[in-house]
Amino acid sequence: MNKATSTRTQRQKMEAKEQAILNAARAEFSAMGVEGAKMSAIAKRASVAEGTVYLYYRNKKELLDAVVSKFWQDLTRGARAAIHKNTDTIQRLEALAQFHLRELVREFDFVGFTVRTRETGTLDSPSLEPIRGYVALFDEIFSQGVDRGIFVNAPKIWIARDLFYGTLEYASRTLHLHPDRAQEDVVEHLISLFQIRYRETAAPEGSPLVEVNKRLARIESMLKNQ
Amino acid sequence: MNKATSTRTQRQKMEAKEQAILNAARAEFSAMGVEGAKMSAIAKRASVAEGTVYLYYRNKKELLDAVVSKFWQDLTRGARAAIHKNTDTIQRLEALAQFHLRELVREFDFVGFTVRTRETGTLDSPSLEPIRGYVALFDEIFSQGVDRGIFVNAPKIWIARDLFYGTLEYASRTLHLHPDRAQEDVVEHLISLFQIRYRETAAPEGSPLVEVNKRLARIESMLKNQ
DNA sequence: CATTTATATTGAGTTAGATTCATTTGATTT
DNA sequence: AAATCAAATGAATCTAACTCAATATAAATG
Incomplete structure (x- = not known):
């Protein structure tokens, strides 16, 4: 696997993950309201660990x-x-x-x-x-x-x-x-x-x-x- | 002190306390925003214990x-x-x-x-x-x-x-x-x-x-x- | 391809702050 | 002034956001 290709796929993978988190957050906020939305639930919806969410968004507000x-x-x-x-x-x-x-x-x-x-x-x-x-x-x-x-x-x-x-x-x-x-x-x-x-x-x-x-x-x- | 009077003063005292809490809350919310407002700070502003706030208002949202x-x-x-x-x-x-x-x-x-x-x-x-x-x-x-x-x-x-x-x-x-x-x-x-x-x-x-x-x-x- | 280096992910642990509740204080009644 | 009831307290509990040392995965190197 050459460098260009693997880099692109890696970047794509991360972008896909970012999108997954964003979509999960949107669903969770809509379903539960801002207060009711739990970061753990968003992580679960996006199939990532709770800490991963924080790699893409600094905090709940930013999300x-x-x-x-x-x-x-x-x-x-x-x-x-x-x-x-x-x-x-x-x-x-x-x-x-x-x-x-x-x-x-x-x-x-x-x-x-x-x-x-x-x-x-x-x-x-x-x-x-x-x-x-x-x-x-x-x-x-x-x-x-x-x-x-x-x-x-x-x-x-x-x-x-x-x-x-x-x-x-x-x-x-x-x-x-x-x-x-x-x-x-x-x-x-x-x-x-x-x-x-x-x-x-x-x-x-x-x-x-x-x-x-x-x-x-x-x-x-x-x-x-x- | 007869019954009617003492009851009234007692009720007045409580109403005064309720107003104090309400005013303290207003000040705290305005100064710090909803997220930034702390129940402990509201209690302090109203000169009551933290638990007292909850005798008058079920929770932060209700306040x-x-x-x-x-x-x-x-x-x-x-x-x-x-x-x-x-x-x-x-x-x-x-x-x-x-x-x-x-x-x-x-x-x-x-x-x-x-x-x-x-x-x-x-x-x-x-x-x-x-x-x-x-x-x-x-x-x-x-x-x-x-x-x-x-x-x-x-x-x-x-x-x-x-x-x-x-x-x-x-x-x-x-x-x-x-x-x-x-x-x-x-x-x-x-x-x-x-x-x-x-x-x-x-x-x-x-x-x-x-x-x-x-x-x-x-x-x-x-x-x-x- | 093995090894090093860099990057991404994990989830248990920490922390802040809302809420609870056993206890104390103060008022009212008998 | 003892008994009863209501109000107030603040230490203890609980929840959920956020952190970070450890681990896994990918990229670079020789």
């Missing part, structure tokens, strides 16, 4: 982070596929929303797991990179919409992003608890917001009612300052 | 739940106060959004803590009751708006609710990471969605609104000249 990272990587791949069927901005946005909501409801545990990862990770922690990659999908579509002149009255992108993902994540919780409710209603409603709120070209200064409220707010602050 | 419950109870009280200054539906909604966002940014840890509580608690778990009470505030305002005919084109209430709280919770994370960004922008944007998307589209345009604006302009100039 959870890896599981979460992989989840978002996979999700990004799926979302990209779902988006690419369309070219129209609104349709792409709708496809992303549909996909995102469906997957979050289906794998609801991961919403909670992700919060754990965010809790400790700093802004530039590598375990959050896949989440940023996923979030970037929205940004792509949205700024394309702005470029194309579809969204005229658009807010700062981070505001639209939080609206989009925040609404969907909350809705995923609701839909997880009430499976009888329709996912389509949420998506349709969210998309209608983007259409109605950001497409409005007639009144660049905002609708009459908005103007009235702005004026009232100004008056209020004047009165407060007296 | 966290109690801390989270209290947080939402206090928040509900604060929100109610913030809302009550207004009678106008839109203004009340704006006040709630403003209050909610500000508090979530300020006590951002509790967003994560609350997820922990939700993870295990079932739909009718008592530890989630205060959260439901808080969420009901939105429902009150929103259905009032529907009753008053302000929201004509409104979706099912749970959809609007998820939009409202989901957007704000996500925005709180963003604002926590980027303190330079303006909370007001988020609130203003969210409220404008409610106004534009849900308001009566076929309302008698122009004249009444124009009159209102004229009148407001007059008030404004009067105030300026003072």
